[in-house]
Amino acid sequence: xxxxxxxxxxxxxxxxxxxxxxxxxxxxxxxxxxxxxxxxxxxxxxxxxxxxxxxxxxxxxxxxxxxxxxxxxxxxxxxxxxxxxxxxxxxxxxxxxxxxxxxxxxxxxxxxxxxxxxxxxxxxxxxxxxxxxxxxxxxxxxxxxxxxxxxxxxxxxxxxxxxxxxxxxxxxxxxxxxxxxxxxxxxxxxxxxxxxxxxxxxxxxxxxxxxxxxxxxxxxxxxxxxxxxxxxxxxxxxxxxxxxxxxxxxxxxxxxxxxxxxxxxxxxxxxxxxxxxxxxxxxxxxxxxxxxxxx
Numbered sequence: 001x002x003x004x005x006x007x008x009x010x011x012x013x014x015x016x017x018x019x020x021x022x023x024x025x026x027x028x029x030x031x032x033x034x035x036x037x038x039x040x041x042x043x044x045x046x047x048x049x050x051x052x053x054x055x056x057x058x059x060x061x062x063x064x065x066x067x068x069x070x071x072x073x074x075x076x077x078x079x080x081x082x083x084x085x086x087x088x089x090x091x092x093x094x095x096x097x098x099x100x101x102x103x104x105x106x107x108x109x110x111x112x113x114x115x116x117x118x119x120x121x122x123x124x125x126x127x128x129x130x131x132x133x134x135x136x137x138x139x140x141x142x143x144x145x146x147x148x149x150x151x152x153x154x155x156x157x158x159x160x161x162x163x164x165x166x167x168x169x170x171x172x173x174x175x176x177x178x179x180x181x182x183x184x185x186x187x188x189x190x191x192x193x194x195x196x197x198x199x200x201x202x203x204x205x206x207x208x209x210x211x212x213x214x215x216x217x218x219x220x221x222x223x224x225x226x227x228x229x230x231x232x233x234x235x236x237x238x239x240x241x242x243x244x245x246x247x248x249x250x251x252x253x254x255x256x257x258x259x260x261x262x263x264x265x266x267x268x269x270x271x272x273x274x275x276x277x278x279x280x281x282x283x284x285x286x287x288x289x290x291x292x293x294x295x
Contacts, residue, residue, distance in 0.1 A: 010038075048106070100134075132247045142247040145186040153218070179212075219266075221273070224276065
């Protein structure tokens, strides 16, 4: 099985067959054939993982429910919440995060028609954590943002939860702007001197996901207003708004600097605007007209 996302190809190998039970959006990113170079190799091991005394807690994720441990040579991520003797799922990163062992406890084995399968082990948030760590060395980051393609150009609407990413996506779809890469999480990468955006399989309430790569042409910070208004904003202001939405690995100096450099390059190279609007057709038409006229 291969997971293709953000220009990365991630392979999975297991002695037992994998039970794949993903939704339709996720299946857009899964392939069982591949002709591309492998960026990350994942090997699924059916064995219990023992936490050693020399491992130190480095960081937590997903509301402190998942934890990163390290022994200065390797890194391990697993859930802090488990009632069994061993964590049910563990990511083990080696070789600069190009190789990943996924330790699965035997509790994840199920029988289907007389054959044994490992239940789907590549699920949220393990998949997102794997992408965060694998992508940064490829000059990439994950953003909390909605992303859309209009006339062959990519545009993002970044924001933390509750700022209206799904609302802008659903409103645009209602009035004919349909090519949304995601309404929740977008990947960005610098490729051949261009900054591109990529869709992800992790939508929010608009339930949109597209496995596509589009050159980034504009950044829109959205806010609610009585009349549609679009005004350009300075790079420093954009940087302040973008940083809380970016999955920067603050605990890792080298990867933190790579992520910050990409954000800085993006705000310098890509025009950014504040878009005040109401979820009405005239306001969305004004946005589309502005994009076609000015960008």
